[in-house]
Amino acid sequence: MCLSVQQAYASLPESRDTDTITRMSQDQSPQPTLRDRLTTSCDWVGRATRRRLAIDRRGLAAFRISIGVLLLVDLLRRTRMFEAFYTDAGVLPREALFSDYSSIYSLHALSGEAWIQGLLFLVAGVFALALVCGYHTRIAAVVSWLLLISLHIRNPMILNAGDVLLRMLLFWSLFLPLGARWSVDAYRSEPDTHHSTTLASVATMAILLQILLMYVTNAIHKTRSDMWMGGEAVVHIFQADHLTILLGNTLAGHTMLLEGFTYAWMGLILLSPLLLLLTGIPRAAFTTLFVGMHLGMLVTLRIDLFPVVVVAGLLLFYPPVVWDWVATLATRLGIAEHLRSGLERLQMTLPDTSMKPSFFGQQNERETSVRSAVSTRGRVFFATVIPWLILVLVVLSNAEAVDYTEVPDPGDEVLDTIQSSQSWRMFAPNPTSTAQWLVVPGELADGSTVDALHEAEVDWDRPPNVDETYETSRERKYISNMRYAGNENHRSYFANHLCERWNSEHETELESVTVYGMSDRSGPYDDEPDIAEFTLIEYDCSGEFIQN
Structure with a gap:
């Protein structure tokens, strides 16, 4: 019994020491410091930010193809009034361009001949097509951007918000791997297995913020x-x-x-x-x-x-979940296989002009290190x-x-x-809530009057559909800008163009034109039109080129 008591008594301190040691062990375990918590928070913020600024590489490929197609469509649409907007026979000859705009660094302004402009359009189309196919993608993007800026500088009067956004998206794309997927470049390179599906960089942040800035500013x-x-x-x-x-x-x-x-x-x-x-x-x-x-x-x-x-x-x-779904659907419909075979044919057809290491000849280790x-x-x-x-x-x-x-x-x-x-x-x-159009009566040498803009009889009535009075949206934009105060010179350029166009196509010459700006000021809840007219310019076709 004593033994039992002694054993019990002996075991008590041992149990107490064990508890003490356990508590001491817990007390001595490392607790998260402020630095650890800040690091953890920063890591979480970094992952969250990266996830929101990341772009799926397949999305970049779809974007590349879309931008290339848009460049082609834009060029084709601009050809509808090619001579009027880009040659010396149009509304903004180079003499007027250099007079009104201080810094002109445009390839399209080197010549006013139509064939030169046509050649530049063709070159731009070739590089836009290369962008669609992903053939030497970086070079295609750089040249397309430079030619787009050159084209825009040639006639700023016909530009709109879409032009600004297109050249900005193309600019940011210069810093992105547009050819990493769905391209001839990707087909010719080794499989990209070590890179993740998404990409996050300064460039991805910039191009996403570009869209957001447009919305927020507007x-x-x-x-x-x-x-x-x-x-x-x-x-x-x-x-x-x-x-x-x-x-x-x-x-x-x-x-x-x-x-x-x-x-x-x-x-x-x-x-x-x-x-x-x-x-x-x-x-x-x-x-x-x-x-x-x-x-x-x-x-x-x-x-x-x-x-x-x-x-x-x-x-x-x-996000990637959408492109996963697109890839699955394309595979099921057989589209993916057709795209792969198409890229394979392009890869075999187009010349491989990529530089090989042997291009630089034999290099020693130090030269290679320096170059790297x-x-x-x-x-x-x-x-x-x-x-x-x-x-x-x-x-x-x-x-x-x-x-x-x-x-x-x-x-x-x-x-x-x-x-x-x-x-x-x-x-x-x-x-704006006012429909706007032009009436341009011109006096001919025989004393008769004609609408010099539409080459028809002068009609002062409101057109049933004003949008049909413009051949293209570029023409509507040009005329809208021309009507603004501060663009008075462009009114004379426009009138001069109408005179020269008529006189080059008709035997009876046009002696003078008067450009009237017409507006229907009736509101959306009014039943009757409220037509107003004001004189933009009275122009003597035989006078000096620039008249204010």
Whole structure:
């Protein structure tokens, strides 16, 4: 019994020591420090940010193909008024271009001959086609961007927001691996098995932010408008029937529906930051809402390729789950196999002009090391430093557009050089609601009068559909810009072009023209038109070229 008590007593201190040791062990276990918690938080933020700024490489391929096709379509559409807008026989001969614009660095301005312009159009088309196929993709993108800037500088009077966005998307794509998927370049290279499906870099951040900046800047402009905030803006836009086409002409009379569209669009662009904040299926669904709205614009408004350019940019927001579904569907339908066989035929047909290592001859180890170091630093500078610098300037440019700040003068020079200044005032702050057209009576040498613009009888009545009075949306944009105060010189260029065109095609010469700007000022709720006219210019066809 004593033994038992002693054993029990002896075991008590041992048990107490064990508990003490256990508590001491727990107390001495490392506790997360502030640095550890900050590191963990930073890692989480980094992963979350990377996920939102990442772009699926298949999305980049779809974007590349879309941009290449858009460049081709844009070139084809511009040929409809090729001579009028890009040659010395048109509305902006080089003499006028150099007189009105200070810095002209355009290949298209080297000559005013039509065949030179046609050759440049052909070269641009070839490189755009190379971009579609993913053949020497980086070179194709660089040349396409340079030729696009050159084309835009040749006639700034016909540019719109779609042109600005297209050249910016093409610029940011210079820093992205556009040819990593669905391209001749990818087919010729070794399988890309060590890279992830998505890519996150400064360039991916920049190109996604470019789309977002467009929406946010435009939303700020629109919030300063009573029409947009009151739900009447789209009603007024559809009243201006020089802008409406197809379904837009039918919807113009449904004011309640158009008011609903106004609120829906305002809601979307105010929530546009969700394009970046959301991920996965929610992001795909939200992106699709924007795609649907822009496709709606395509069949209702005459705003050229702007809606399709935005849709091409929105492809980059779709997450991998969408592209997985697209790949599965393409495989089931047999489309993937046809694409692979097509790329194989292209790969065998197109010459392989990539440089081999032997091109530089034999190199020792030191020369190889130096070349590798220089190449690495060059890639880092090109892929990181330049995009960061331009992105900061682009953000400042958008902030300046809404009066939040100003871009420093050196930054302005950089933006002007690469044609990257932005304002995004599409239909903002207050959209036009007046249908606008021209009447251009011209006096002939025999005393008769003719409409010098349409080469028909002079008609002062309001056209049933004003949009039909314009051959292209570029012509509508040009005439709209020409009517603005500050563009008086362009009125004389336009009148001079009409004189020369008529006199070169008719025996009876045109002696003078008067350009009248016509407007229907009736509101969307008015039953009768309210026609106003004002004289833009009275031009003597035998006078000096520039008349103010």
